[in-house]
Amino acid sequence: MTKKYWLIKSEPSAFSIEDLKKSKNQTTFWDGVRNYQARNFLRDEMKNGDQVLFYHSNTEPNAVVGVCEVVKEGYADHTQFDPENKHFFPSADPQNPTWFMVDVKFVKEFKKPVTLQDIKENSKLQNMRLIKRGNRLSVMPVEKVVFDEIVKMGSK
DNA sequence: GCCAACGTTGGC
DNA sequence: GCCAACGTTGGC
Numbered sequence: 730m731t732k733k734y735w736l737i738k739s740e741p742s743a744f745s746i747e748d749l750k751k752s753k754n755q756t757t758f759w760d761g762v763r764n765y766q767a768r769n770f771l772r773d774e775m776k777n778g779d780q781v782l783f784y785h786s787n788t789e790p791n792a793v794v795g796v797c798e799v800v801k802e803g804y805a806d807h808t809q810f811d812p813e814n815k816h817f818f819p820s821a822d823p824q825n826p827t828w829f830m831v832d833v834k835f836v837k838e839f840k841k842p843v844t845l846q847d848i849k850e851n852s853k854l855q856n857m858r859l860i861k862r863g864n865r866l867s868v869m870p871v872e873k874v875v876f877d878e879i880v881k882m883g884s885k
Numbered sequence: 886g887c888c889a890a891c892g893t894t895g896g897c
Numbered sequence: 898g899c900c901a902a903c904g905t906t907g908g909c
Binding site: 886887888889890891892893894895896897 | 898899900901902903904905906907908909
Binding site: 764765766862863864865 | 889890891892893
């Protein structure tokens with residue numbers, strides 16, 4: 730089983746890489762994803778040990794800020810059943826959950842965030858879904874070469 | 886704060 | 898099954 734590589738987005742005002750670092754065991758559950766394509770990745774494809782780029786969206790600057798890894802594979806996102814939670818999903822069935830999440834653990838923070846602009850300017854990264862028009866996926870696969878290149882950029 | 890792009894919902 | 902309306906994402 731070969732390791733896979735991913736990118737997950739978060740608005741730092743909601744949950745930043747600093748928050749991840751401060752979490753218990755530097756680990757958190759990645760809840761609140763309400764997109765079916767992203768759900769399928771969380772439920773079916775993200776495996777323990779997979780490496781994940783942590784991206785800050787809707788901020789200044791938008792950037793990949795570090796790396797985390799999957800430490801618990803897809804399981805039911807409990808917030809779908811909680812009427813008090815803003816991610817409550819009334820039609821969700823506890824016997825057959827609609828939404829899933831994984832746990833991710835902090836690996837490292839980049840010395841230098843790799844900004845969206847940096848990515849757009851790097852010819853090796855032009856195939857990334859992140860920079861495709863109208864992209865709104867909050868969980869997406871990335872190729873190993875792309876992952877390695879971004880880590881290299883962030884480590885300088 | 887604006888707005889384009891997109892996914893989902895619901896009426897028909 | 899179509900598609901208009903709506904809500905959300907996310908760059909700028």
